Amino acid sequence: xxxxxxxxxxxxxxxxxxxxxxxxxxxxxxxxxxxxxxxxxxxxxxxxxxxxxxxxxxxxxxxxxxxxxxxxxxxxxxxxxxxxxxxxxxxxxxxxxxxxxxxxxxxxxxxxxxxxxxxxxxxxxxxxxxxxxxxxxxxxxxxxxxxxxxxxxxxxxxxxxxxxxxxxxxxxxxxxxxxxxxxxxxxxxxxxxxxxxxxxxxxxxxxxxxxxxxxxxxxxxxxxxxxxxxxxxxxxxxxxxxxxxxxxxxxxxxxxxxxxxxxxxxxxxxxxxxxxxxxxxxxxxxxxxxxxxxxxxxxxxxxxxxxxxxxxxxxxxxxxxx
Ligand SMILES: [Zn+2]
Ligand SMILES: [Zn+2]
Ligand SMILES: [Zn+2]
Numbered sequence: 001x002x003x004x005x006x007x008x009x010x011x012x013x014x015x016x017x018x019x020x021x022x023x024x025x026x027x028x029x030x031x032x033x034x035x036x037x038x039x040x041x042x043x044x045x046x047x048x049x050x051x052x053x054x055x056x057x058x059x060x061x062x063x064x065x066x067x068x069x070x071x072x073x074x075x076x077x078x079x080x081x082x083x084x085x086x087x088x089x090x091x092x093x094x095x096x097x098x099x100x101x102x103x104x105x106x107x108x109x110x111x112x113x114x115x116x117x118x119x120x121x122x123x124x125x126x127x128x129x130x131x132x133x134x135x136x137x138x139x140x141x142x143x144x145x146x147x148x149x150x151x152x153x154x155x156x157x158x159x160x161x162x163x164x165x166x167x168x169x170x171x172x173x174x175x176x177x178x179x180x181x182x183x184x185x186x187x188x189x190x191x192x193x194x195x196x197x198x199x200x201x202x203x204x205x206x207x208x209x210x211x212x213x214x215x216x217x218x219x220x221x222x223x224x225x226x227x228x229x230x231x232x233x234x235x236x237x238x239x240x241x242x243x244x245x246x247x248x249x250x251x252x253x254x255x256x257x258x259x260x261x262x263x264x265x266x267x268x269x270x271x272x273x274x275x276x277x278x279x280x281x282x283x284x285x286x287x288x289x290x291x292x293x294x295x296x297x298x299x300x301x302x303x304x305x306x307x308x309x310x311x312x313x314x315x316x317x318x319x320x321x322x
Contacts, residue, residue, distance in 0.1 A: 003043040004146075004153070010036030011134070012158045018127055018165070026127050027115055034112040037105070037134050041088050044145060048095055050074070057091055058082050085109050100140045104133040114203055125206055125225035128169035135166045172206055172224060179208035186216050187279045189259065189272055190236055193243035199223035200234045207235060217282060237268030237280030244269065257299050264303060273299060292316075 014032030017025045045057040052074075056062050059077030067074050083091065089102045111130045142150045151159040177194065185191045199207045204225035214220070221230040240260060248258035248269070263271035265283035272278070276285040285302045289295060290309035297309055305313060 003039055003046055007036050007039035007043055008153050010039060011138075011154060012036075015131075015158045015161050018131065018161075026124055030112055030115050030127055030130050033130055033134050034108055037108060037137055038085070038088065040138070040141065040146075041092060041105075042082065044097065044141075045083065045088065045091060049077070053077060057095075060084075060087065097141075097145055099144055100137065104137050108133045108137070110203060125169070125172070125204055126202060128165050128172075129204060129206075129225075131162055132166040132169040135162045138162075176206050176208045176224060179212060182212045183209050183219065184215060186282075187272060187275065187277075189240055189244065189270075189279050193236070193239040196239040196242040197221075197235050198239070199225060199228065200230050200238070201228040202226040233266060233268075233280040237263075237266055237270045240279045241269035261299060261303070276302065 010032045014029045014034075014036060017029035017032065042058055046055055049055045049057040054077040056075050056077040059079060060081040060083055061078040062075045063078050064073050064075055066072070085105065089105065092100070093102075108130055111126050111133075115126065138150045138154075142148050142153065146153075154162070180194045180197065197207055198205055199221070201223060202225050204223055206224035207221045207230070208224065210220045210222050210229070211218075217232045219232045221232075221235045222228075223230070244258075244260045248260060251258050257273050259273060260269050260279070261271050261273055262269050263278040263281060263283060266278060266281035268278070268280045270278055270280040271283075271285075276288060277283070287297055287302055287305070287307045290297055290301075290312055291307040292312040293309060295309050297305065301309055308316060
């Protein structure tokens with residue numbers, strides 16, 4: 001059976017399983033859906049592999065050999081092990097496959113891995129999220145890169161079911177985002193991080209604030225997927241940290257101070273450097289300038305010193321040692 005056929009059947013079996021109101025079926029549904037999506041991308045790698053390369057692009061190990069006919073060096077696949085998510089993304093990117101939001105594939109992989117750990121409370125909502133991610137990946141990939149309409153390869157029934165599940169999930173997601181957008185967040189960095197907020201229990205994006213009029217650490221969250229409640233810091237800390245990671249990387253690379261750094265109190269990368277306050281646990285940095293010479297302190301000194309710049313601290317230590 002061709003790899004494309006395998007991919008399609010796996011996705012179809014996944015969607016058939018989802019129909020059932022049985023937790024074990026949901027588990028196998030997500031497994032099948034994820035496997036099917038990966039096969040779809042692998043099928044493209046198989047197609048792009050040079051002839052007589054033993055499907056080099058699909059294999060984790062690729063070795064160079066000399067072509068006896070031409071004397072040229074060619075790369076061929078070795079062994080049985082085939083590429084996994086990160087390699088698939090890197091190789092397709094390198095081969096000019098654009099327009100696919102790989103974050104959706106990563107998120108799908110996370111759901112696939114999470115369900116193994118949350119077996120007892122397997123939320124059907126996570127499955128809906130997985131279907132929504134899969135649908136967007138299929139839409140972005142099939143016509144532009146496989147020259148096939150999704151409905152033609154998956155069949156009307158399967159595709160319609162995917163569309164309706166996605167619509168339900170996205171309506172729920174919109175409702176959650178409207179709720180989150182209505183809250184007056186204590187810092188701009190938190191407002192900016194709304195899209196990164198997930199349930200700390202099941203990692204679903206379907207989280208909202210219990211009382212949108214609450215402020216600061218009185219804000220609590222409820223997950224529409226697993227129904228668990230969560231405290232302000234448990235959602236906001238990881239969200240700010242995730243949201244600012246990219247910006248911090250570039251700021252530090254350019255020799256600037258990061259937007260956020262690891263908070264000595266809660267451990268999240270959510271301590272807002274300019275404000276001197278943690279967006280998650282609200283603990284504050286005590287000093288901004290040296291109490292002796294009044295020079296502004298570096299970030300390091302603000303975090304770890306007792307109010308003196310390193311120069312004055314050094315001088316102080318010397319006096320004390322005499
Ligand atoms: Zn949850
Ligand atoms: Zn903190
Ligand atoms: Zn000083």
